[in-house]
Amino acid sequence: MRVAVLGGDGFCGWPASLHLSDLGHTIAIVDNLSRRQIDKELGAESLTPIATMGERLAAWQETSGKSIEFHNLDIAQDYAELAEFISTFRPDAVVHFAEQRAAPYSMKNHATKRYTVDNNVRATHNLLVAIVESGLDVHVVHLGTMGVYGYGTAGMKIPEGYLDVQVASESSEPLSQQILYPTNPGSVYHMTKVLDQHLFAYYAKNDELRITDLHQGIIWGTNTPQTLRSERLINRFDYDGDYGTVLNRFLMQAAVGYPLTVHGTGGQTRAFIHIRDMVTCIQLALENPPAKGERVKIYNQMTETHRVRDLAELVARLSGAQVAYVPNPRKESAENELYVSNDTFLDLGLHPTRLEEGLLQEVEDVARKYAHRADRSKIPARSLWTSAQAAGVPDSEK
C-alpha cells in the first residue's frame, strides 16, 4: 500500500511510519517539523535525544534496508504543494497526525489558542479538499481523541463514535436514530478534534471520501520494536508541562526525585494505550477501510482506564517516589468514572500491552537512562484554563 503519513516526525507519526514501512508499505512522510520548532519556543526538549529527520531516515535505511520519502511542507499553509504531493505520490491511504496535539499548549494564551484552531482546522480541511480535487480514492485515517466525548457520561459506556437515541415524535412512536456522539471537549485542542469530526462527516457525505477517525486515549510508552533498532531512531519522550502526558510526567518526576504532582484529587479517570498498540491500531485501521459512500468509521483506540491518583501510586510504588497533590489548573470535574467500548480493535486482533506489565521497563529503559538530560524547571503545568483559576493556583504551578 502507498501510505502518506502527515505529521510523520511527531511522537505518534514517527513510530507509525516505521511500523508501516517495516510491514512493506511504501511510506512518504509529510511534516513541517513544527513540533521541533515548538520545543525551541518553549525552551523544552525531548528527554530522549531526537536525531534530525535526515539522520532518522538514514538510520532506518541502514537497519531495515527500506527507504522513506520525506517532504518538508506545511499542509495548513501550503495548499498548492499539498495538492501537488497528493496527485504525484498517489497514496492509497493518508494517515493524518499533522495537528497541534497538546491541551495545555492550546490553553497557554491567545496566540496558542488561535494557532491550534487555525492550524488544525486548516490542515484537516486542506487535506480533504486536496483529495477531492485529485479525484483519487484515498482512505483517510485520522488521529482523533477520546477527549471529544467529554468525561461526564453518567455511568454510561461510551460507544464507538455513534450513539443510539430515541427522539419523541409528533406521532405516538418515538423515533430511533443513531447520531454522532454529542461532544463535550475540555480544551481548545480537544475542541479542534470536534471540528474535525464535522469536517469528516460532511466530506464523507458530500464527496463520498472514505474516512476512519480514531478516538485515541492517552499514549504511554516511548518506543516500538522499530524505534529500538538504533538510538538515532529513538522516539520522543516529552515530560514538560505542555506536551508531557500525565504518565511521562510521573515517570520523569520519579526518575529525578521530584514528587509526583497530581492535579486536584487525582480522581480524573482517563483512557490509555501503549504506543506499540497505537501503531498496530493504525495498521488495522488501514487494513479495514470503510466502503465508498459509507459514513465515517469511528473506533475507540484505547485499552485500559485508570484514575490519575492510582497511576501516581503505581509509579511511586515502582520507583519509591512521593506523591504531591496540587491545585488543578484545568477546568474539569474532580472525579469521574469512564467506561469505554473498544470492541472493534479487539475483534480485529489487537492484544493490548498492559500498563502493569510495561511500566517498570519504561522507568528503567527511558526515564532513568536519560534522566541526566532532564530540566526540572520544565515539569510543572503552567497553562491555566480560565482567568478565574489564576487565583487558586500557587505561583510555582502556574
Next chain:
Amino acid sequence: MRVAVLGGDGFCGWPASLHLSDLGHTIAIVDNLSRRQIDKELGAESLTPIATMGERLAAWQETSGKSIEFHNLDIAQDYAELAEFISTFRPDAVVHFAEQRAAPYSMKNHATKRYTVDNNVRATHNLLVAIVESGLDVHVVHLGTMGVYGYGTAGMKIPEGYLDVQVASESSEPLSQQILYPTNPGSVYHMTKVLDQHLFAYYAKNDELRITDLHQGIIWGTNTPQTLRSERLINRFDYDGDYGTVLNRFLMQAAVGYPLTVHGTGGQTRAFIHIRDMVTCIQLALENPPAKGERVKIYNQMTETHRVRDLAELVARLSGAQVAYVPNPRKESAENELYVSNDTFLDLGLHPTRLEEGLLQEVEDVARKYAHRADRSKIPARSLWTSAQAAGVPDSEK
C-alpha cells in the same frame, strides 16, 4: 448600548446597523469590505446601486443626525487590530455577521471552499479569543443558519437548537438528555456554521461568554424603513447564481422576462424571513441576552416555510413570468417537509411580515425599478456540489 456590528457593510449587517443606530444605540461597524471584493471577483454587482461606505455613513448622518463609526479591518486576519478595537470601543454586545455566506460560492472550487472555512472559522474564533482576552463582559449575537439542521427531519418539528433525547443506560431506566441538535449541513458554507456552534458551546462553557446563535432562514426583501430614507442608504439586492437567494433570483428573472429556473422538482421546502423582521430579531436578541455561565441561547429566526416551486408559481402569478424546471446542481433531497419551532421570537413580540403581503411591492419597487441594471448572464447557478453532478447538468446551467 454600545454595539459593534462585524460585517456591517453586508446585506444583513448594513440594515441591522441602521436599525440599531435608529433605536439610539452607539454603533461601530467593522468590515473588510470583502463582499464588494467578491462582486469584483465574480464580475457581478448588486441590482440596487450600493454607495461607498463613506457615502452611506454620510447619508445616515444627514437623514438621522446620528453617526456610526467605521473600522476597515479583517477580523479573520488582523487579530491584534480586532483585540485593540474590542478593548478600545468596549462594546456591550457584538453582532457577528462577518462570514462568507453563500452556499454556491462555497462550493465553486478548492479556493472558495478553503476561503469559506478559513475565513469563517478564524473570524469567529478570533472574536471569541479577543473577548476572553479583553476581560470584558460582551454579549455575542451570531447569525447562524437553519441549514445546520439539515432537512431530513422525518416529520419532526425542528426545535430551537437543542433536542430532547432518551439514551439507553446500563441500569433499567433510559437517561433523558438535552443535546445540541445533530447537524446535517448541505454545503461547505453551512458546515462552517456547524463549526461555529461548537466554538460557541466551548467558549460559553469554559470562559462563560454570553452567546446567542440565530439560526436564520432565507432572507427575502431588500429594504428596511431606514435604508429607504435615501438612495445612498439602499441595501444590496443580489441576483447572481452565487449570492442571489432563491426569491431574489425569481424576482429578477421575472423582471427581465427570463423564465423562473427551479432546480429539480422544486419540492425543496425552505424557511424564510423578511429583512425587516431580521433586524427586529437582532434587536430582540440583544435585549434578551443569556446570563453569564448559561449555555448558548439558540433561536430559530424564520417566520414561514414554502416549497420552492410554490414560490416560483407565486412570483409567476404576480409577474406573468414562465417557470422552467432544470437539473439540480446541489446534492440534496428532491422533496422535503419542514416544520420549525420559532416560538421564542413570537413570544418576544415579533409580528412577521408575510410573503404574500410584501412580495408584490418587492417586484415593483426593486426588481422592476432597477431591472435596467441587470446582467442576465449572471443569473444561472454555476457551482456543482460534486464532480459526479457535472454529467447531469446542461452546460448552460453549470
